Amino acid sequence: MEHTDIAVTAGPASARSPRREGLPALALLAPFLLVFLLFFLVPAVETFWLSLTESSLTRTNAFVGLANYATLVRDPSFWDALGNTFYFSLLTVIPLTALGLVMALLVNRFVRAQGWLQGVFFLPFVLPISVMTLIADWMLQPSSGVINHILGSQRPWLADPAWALPAVAIGTVWWTVGFNMLLFLAGLRNIPAEQYEAAALDGARGWTLFAHITWPALRPVTTTCLILQLIASLKVFGQTYILTSGGPFNTTRVTLHYMYETAFTQSDAGYAAAIAMAFVAVVILLSLLQAWIVRWLARRDA
């Protein structure tokens, strides 16, 4: 901080020449560059480097080239974890987007209840993950849980291989849908009221208004929402780790959970780094693919 002050006040700044502003710029950027380098750039490069080595959590033993990747493509546990991650994304991306839209439409429609409705839908999103998991775990208890009481069943939801991941997905929808609602609300508020008034004069109403004005206008927001949601869903870890520890029979062990186990319980940092690299590649490729599909659909409809 002190250093910044000195550098900044040295010499009267007047002309906007790169040479004059280079030093102050460096001084202002220095704190950011330091943390960026230490906590992003170096670890990012190091992840790649580690993936080419045989390393533990504390030391690097040998350079092994692409051996970790060769193991990875033939590792059924990795593919299972990736499959679980995709399944979780399938269970969450579309419902979270659709429900976010419905909530936004409702909040927008009932002006008098707006503050309350928006608050109720959004509040779970600002809560810590473990608040959600604690409540979900209690509600899903086999014998004393409220869900089984309502359904009149005794199902051990989180220990049932068919139900564990869907149950976590439902908890996640409750927890995070508020954010998507917010995106759609912003989209809705950007639609000029005159458009509706003009269409209403032409006799359009209800569903027609939605199909011809609202939905087309929300297209960009929907795209943003789908992509952000896909990335968020692929990054799932906390929910499954806390609620099911990956069980039963690894049916909820997702990619990041497998990476975590490999690094922190097996202390195989090299292999974990290879999993991390594969994970980044999957996230980037899938987001690009999704963006491309959405754009293709839009062009086809236009």
Add this chain to the structure above:
Amino acid sequence: MTNLSPNLRSNLFWTVVGAVSAILLAALWAAPLLWALSTALRPELETVSAEFHWLPRTWTLDAFAKTLAAGNLVRWLFNSALVALSVTVVTMAVSLMAAYAFSQLRFRGRGLLFALAMLAFLVPFEALLVPLFRTMNQLGMINSYAGIVLPQVVSPVVIYVFKGFFDAIPADFREAAVMDGAGPLRVLWSVYLPISGNIVWAMAIVTFIAAWNNFLWPFIIVTSNDMMTVPLGLTQTYDAFGVRYAQLMAAALLGALPVAAAYILFQRKVTQGFLAASGLK
């Protein structure tokens, strides 16, 4: 009623459908927290009794009192407050200075550096866990506040939002101050900051909530119960309280309270901040 025009009848239909769905959805979304509250307000024995009751038969604050007395919750709340505040203050300072430089100063390599910073959008933090842990281990920062805070202050989103805001401020603003001989930090502090109050507060609150709720990084870097933050500590409550649901729900609600209060108090700012961070506004 019979001679309503089709237009009005359609409107009425959609209003009723909408109102019913709004009430149902709102009830569904409020239910888990209300149920947690209803559980936390009963004696422990009632939570496992064979008879089912929506509301406590005996109302008591026993579970809250026991939770606060028995576990480490107060300590976790303190840790979370300290960590979230530090992350927020440092992130704001670091990002404001960087955004100002990226937006208002001309220097060589500006475009390249900014692109590099934005690269952090593309690479999820999760992918950096292993080397970050190794580095922290070497630096002896496991189980330390600095270790929890520092990796969280790299926030390209905040820089991106601030830069966008500064870009939109007319250049005359700055030129007048520069003419008076003020250096960049002074211009940032006394010219740009006062007119950016709104967006700075919004981003600060959002950063605070995100830091308070961060689970993954504290989960990796903290192993001692005394250094845990609320989201991490709450996952240890089974060990602390055993399977005692009234106490577990009391702990969950107490852990939720600070962020819930922050949201309810600053609803507008929180909304604005999250929207800005998503790049939509």
